Amino acid sequence: xxxxxxxxxxxxxxxxxxxxxxxxxxxxxxxxxxxxxxxxxxxxxxxxxxxxxxxxxxxxxxxxxxxxxxxxxxxxxxxxxxxxxxxxxxxxxxxxxxxxxxxxxxxxxxxxxxxxxxxxxxxxxxxxxxxxxxxxxxxxxxxxxxxxxxxxxxxxxxxxxxxxxxxxxxxxxxxxxxxxxxxxxxxxxxxxxxxxxxxxxxxxxxxxxxxxxxxxxxxxxxxxxxxxxxxxxxxxxxxxxxxxxxxxxxxxxxxxx
Amino acid sequence: xxxxxxxxxxxxxxxxxxxxxxxxxxxxxxxxxxxxxxxxxxxxxxxxxxxxxxxxxxxxxxxxxxxxxxxxxxxxxxxxxxxxxxxxxxxxxxxxxxxxxxxxxxxxxxxxxxxxxxxxxxxxxxxxxxxxxxxxxxxxxxxxxxxxxxxxxxxxxxxxxxxxxxxxxxxxxxxxxxxxxxxxxxxxxxxxxxxxxxxxxxxxxxxxxxxxxxxxxxxxxxxxxxxxxxxxxxxxxxxxxxxxxxxxxxxxxxxxx
Numbered sequence: 466x467x468x469x470x471x472x473x474x475x476x477x478x479x480x481x482x483x484x485x486x487x488x489x490x491x492x493x494x495x496x497x498x499x500x501x502x503x504x505x506x507x508x509x510x511x512x513x514x515x516x517x518x519x520x521x522x523x524x525x526x527x528x529x530x531x532x533x534x535x536x537x538x539x540x541x542x543x544x545x546x547x548x549x550x551x552x553x554x555x556x557x558x559x560x561x562x563x564x565x566x567x568x569x570x571x572x573x574x575x576x577x578x579x580x581x582x583x584x585x586x587x588x589x590x591x592x593x594x595x596x597x598x599x600x601x602x603x604x605x606x607x608x609x610x611x612x613x614x615x616x617x618x619x620x621x622x623x624x625x626x627x628x629x630x631x632x633x634x635x636x637x638x639x640x641x642x643x644x645x646x647x648x649x650x651x652x653x654x655x656x657x658x659x660x661x662x663x664x665x666x667x668x669x670x671x672x673x674x675x676x677x678x679x680x681x682x683x684x685x686x687x688x689x690x691x692x693x694x695x696x697x698x699x700x701x702x703x704x705x706x707x708x709x710x711x712x713x714x715x716x717x718x719x720x721x722x
Numbered sequence: 723x724x725x726x727x728x729x730x731x732x733x734x735x736x737x738x739x740x741x742x743x744x745x746x747x748x749x750x751x752x753x754x755x756x757x758x759x760x761x762x763x764x765x766x767x768x769x770x771x772x773x774x775x776x777x778x779x780x781x782x783x784x785x786x787x788x789x790x791x792x793x794x795x796x797x798x799x800x801x802x803x804x805x806x807x808x809x810x811x812x813x814x815x816x817x818x819x820x821x822x823x824x825x826x827x828x829x830x831x832x833x834x835x836x837x838x839x840x841x842x843x844x845x846x847x848x849x850x851x852x853x854x855x856x857x858x859x860x861x862x863x864x865x866x867x868x869x870x871x872x873x874x875x876x877x878x879x880x881x882x883x884x885x886x887x888x889x890x891x892x893x894x895x896x897x898x899x900x901x902x903x904x905x906x907x908x909x910x911x912x913x914x915x916x917x918x919x920x921x922x923x924x925x926x927x928x929x930x931x932x933x934x935x936x937x938x939x940x941x942x943x944x945x946x947x948x949x950x951x952x953x954x955x956x957x958x959x960x961x962x963x964x965x966x967x968x969x970x971x972x973x974x975x976x977x978x979x
Contacts, residue, residue, distance in 0.1 A: 488743050611975035623883070625879065703830065
């Protein structure tokens with residue numbers, strides 16, 4: 466039996482899709498773990514390994530999942546928590562830090578590491594060209610943990626200052642109207658022709674990419690697995706014969722070219 | 723000799739550091755290429771392969787590098803352009819799209835793909851905890867391609883709306899004062915105690931991480947290989963006995979906990 470100080474917790478990013486997007490560092494961290502914690506569908510992406518226990522929990526239980534993993538690590542186990550994409554972007558790394566901040570003193574002694582991954586906005590951007598090629602921001606549309614007024618204030622600030630905007634957590638059964646409201650808010654500031662990219666489940670079988678204009682952006686085209694990128698007034702679309710268009714934001718700001 | 727239509731161009735993200743951060747998808751794209759283009763130090767990170775040509779160019783020559791790679795691909799070669807981090811974030815993917823947009827019609831027929839990577843802000847964030855755990859933005863401090871006034875306007879908008887701010891391209895020999903000016907600008911809006919993270923060359927031998935307060939943030943601690951994260955008023959630091967502090971931004975906004 467190992468002592469308490471030998472325990473460790475790694476918060477591991479799986480990247481956007483299949484094994485092709487998993488870094489060797491993340492694969493090694495998963496391989497080394499005695500126990501895996503995570504949201505069920507993310508755990509399902511990790512190959513089974515004999516002797517390794519799995520602890521699946523629901524999407525909304527980040528806090529209790531983090532606490533359970535910390536307790537397990539404090540008992541001397543090598544524990545990994547998995548996140549889709551990057552664990553530092555609206556995901557488990559912050560949930561773990563929150564628990565350490567308010568939890569047992571022993572948790573501060575633990576070896577805690579975060580293994581980054583390709584977050585959804587980078588994967589979606591790569592599929593269509595380079596919409597994040599200039600200054601950009603990432604906003605979670607979930608108002609579970611912040612007031613909706615703050616989301617609106619940030620959308621206004623970002624659009625007004627010319628940031629490209631990546632929208633995480635755009636919609637769910639419990640949050641059906643937020644994305645429509647966000648598009649409405651952005652239409653008040655941005656040209657009707659601003660390119661919008663819907664990227665769903667990039668790198669997985671169910672992948673679906675949709676490019677449209679802000680004017681026509683339809684919230685019902687999104688689900689929980691969708692990441693949305695709303696361009697800035699500088700973002701351009703290149704039509705290509707027989708190929709999907711390229712969407713990009715030039716590095717040069719000021720005159721558009 | 724292959725015909726023009728068999729050519730392809732992949733813009734490949736190497737991630738922040740060594741081979742441990744390179745996705746299998748990116749490794750496969752590099753392996754498949756007849757020719758590699760890129761900034762010399764990035765090319766040096768790619769293992770040599772017999773029969774593969776290398777075309778190194780200077781840091782500032784993104785446009786001409788992209789055009790040369792497109793010409794080579796249009797001649798029927800499989801070409802890869804390498805970027806450190808993610809090619810879609812202030813890097814080669816936008817430069818390639820710019821050239822396609824203004825270049826020969828034949829370039830629009832090419833098979834162009836972008837292979838994402840872990841961008842610097844994710845790698846730096848992972849090293850210290852989860853500073854990007856809430857809404858955040860990425861701003862390039864380079865005023866080579868945009869007026870400095872626009873940078874200031876974006877810093878003001880981002881700080882005022884409570885975004886965590888990742889600063890890319892903070893400083894160079896040709897741009898010595900911009901980072902100091904940016905800190906000054908941010909100090910006018912953010913608490914003196916706002917956590918600031920300097921992350922240099924994460925994942926490589928020269929890695930160096932520094933956490934300080936905005937009040938004491940010293941531009942001379944940064945160089946061209948540094949990525950800086952300036953927290954929001956919600957960002958917290960957890961002191962840990964015998965370990966580096968954790969820096970994180972809680973998922974919950976409003977009351978700080």
